[in-house]
Amino acid sequence: MTTTNAAVGELLERSHQLGADPKNTNYAGGNTSAKGTGVDPVTGSDVDLLWVKGSGGDLGTLTEAGLAVLRLDRVRALRGVYPGVEREDEVVAAFDHCLFGRGGAAPSIDTAMHALVEAAHVDHLHPDAGIALATAADGEALTGEVFGGRVVWVPWRRPGFQLGLDIAEVAASNPQAIGCVLGGHGITAWGATSEECRQRSLEIIHTAERYLDTKTAELAARGEHPFGAELDGYGPLEPAERRERAAALAPVLRGLASTDAPQVGAFTDAGVVLEFLARAEHPRLAALGTSCPDHFLRTKVRPMVVDLPATASLEEVLARLPELHRAYREDYLAYYHRHAVTEGPDTSPSVRGADPLVVLVPGVGMFTYGRDAQTARVAGEFYVNAINVMRGAEAVSSYAPIAEAEKFRIEYWALEEAKLARMPEPKALATRVALVTGAASGIGLATAKRLAREGACVVVADLDLAKAQAAAAEIGDLVGAERGADVAVGVAVDVSDSAAVAAAVTEAVLAFGGLDLVVNNAGLSLSKPLLDTTERDWDLQHDVMAKGSFLVSQAAARVMVAQGMGGDVVYISSKNSVFAGPNNIAYSATKADQAHQVRLLAAELGEHGIRVNGINPDGVVRGSGIFAGGWGASRAEVYGVEESELGSFYAQRTLLKREVLPEHVADAVFVLTGGELSRTTGLHVPVDSGVAAAFLR
Structure with a gap:
């Protein structure tokens, strides 16, 4: 037998090679094993061990932590106390008493299959071609026809200790065999070395594939198809x-x-x-x-x-x-x-x-x-x-x-x-699909990150597609997703364009099935006094924030109503919607528009279980896309301070004397949508460190 490090290294390499091709086995399906020797830390003696992929996990990404490590002699000794097939589930608990040391993965139900077969290396896989033979009405005869005696048929049996005994008996009784087809289930192969085992697994899979391809081609030559004739009107739409x-x-x-x-x-x-x-x-x-x-x-x-x-x-x-x-x-x-x-x-x-x-x-x-x-x-x-x-x-x-x-x-x-x-409790926003506009930076990015950390699937929507996709990738890395697109996707959207909004919502629906939570955050600002504000300045800010929020809310509400699962719409408005400073007529007016949309939509959508709330931030300078785009310099000039000191200036005029960051706004979004305020709608939450003049009355 090989030593610990060699056995584990070979096993992981073989697992990755087999798991990299979906033709060999399905995601998280099947398991591989290796037998070898390790040193018993108590006696200092060599001991025979079994490393086998544990419960859960995927062959393609298997790590050493995903292996269960067991004393081979103790697993095999279970044959002496095996209570029979009617009570074989009890053996799974006994596997815990066969573990070698602490840590590693929990032993799977297939552990016996790997331990009881004498070969040093064993693969159990679920290839489509193998299962096709395993589920054919005359699978046993076909196995003989396709493989001769090189691969042996094992009748269906639910995975467990008895199946392990069955396969071990087949392997021992058929020394010429390289593996078996498990009725209704999959294949198992074995070998003296890791490479021999891998090659035998591939031989079974590829031989079955060639046989099936040949038979399918013969059907086609006769004008036939395994799934029957084409149905009129059932073909793919464009x-x-x-x-x-x-x-x-x-x-x-x-x-x-x-x-x-x-x-x-x-x-x-x-x-x-x-x-x-x-x-x-x-x-x-x-x-x-x-x-x-x-x-x-x-x-x-x-x-x-x-x-x-x-x-x-x-x-x-x-x-x-x-x-x-x-x-x-x-x-x-x-x-x-x-x-x-x-x-x-x-x-x-x-x-x-x-x-x-x-x-x-x-x-x-x-x-x-x-x-x-x-x-x-x-x-x-x-x-x-x-x-x-x-x-x-x-x-x-x-x-x-x-x-x-x-x-x-x-x-x-x-x-x-x-x-x-044994699965962990779901997070507060698990199963919820969120769409955040203007989410590639600032408040939007902080919000998208917070929602993803709380379990939501997030659609990062931004005018710049590349930045949206980069933000989505960052969020996937942040939450440690095996595949980032299972957590966040980036989409381009001009919120002032109804067609672009509809397309973004379609992307969300096709990515994650629907939509539950929308954050209207996209915005911009031009700080100008009344006499310098042009019609274009006015239209641009109203198109992006007032019209854009309306279009996004409308498209999202269509989805939420169709789902019948309720939902949340959150507007990132502003302290300026209640109390505005000088030289920002267009910005403050459109923020007031957004704030009133909250009240109107809360009243209208409540019957569908859709809650609509707003957040009124102020002084969010650091990390803000709006402030970085020129608004900060303009406001600093208005107040007569350096732009770098603007955040501190805003903080000092508040009751709490504390600067507001994008993450604080994101926290408020979560509080409104995380389930603790399930009976709250039509609310405006100030996130401004306390601006008394903006208190709601």
């Missing part, structure tokens, strides 16, 4: 029309999918999805559901499918969605009650929610949902995997996923429930 319809459907679908709990959404119109929905067999195949345990844990037992052609009008589809959703919920609850154990030690967990996680719309694409943007996006990736699996299985046989009862046993597995219980 890209622009597809995007427009997706943006119109997304808020309604998100509201329906959030009936039991708020969800973040994702959308894809990938060709593989559109092709599937354009053909005759898609209703039958979608109803069969996914098979690989990793798939349906992310996608639910089956998707909701819109049963109308792409040629149906938007109005027809919108009218049909509530009916389909109601039927889906009834079907899912019936599925739960068919299989749930209602009493005794094996009582099933409560139903986790009856809303769909995947919605398929012919001609348009796929909408997916989850507790955050990454989970929603990955659900879509998994369903693409499932479509690929169905195509492969139908090309060589017929798609036959595991039985519904088996799916339920995994979906409502006590171990899965325990994993969910």
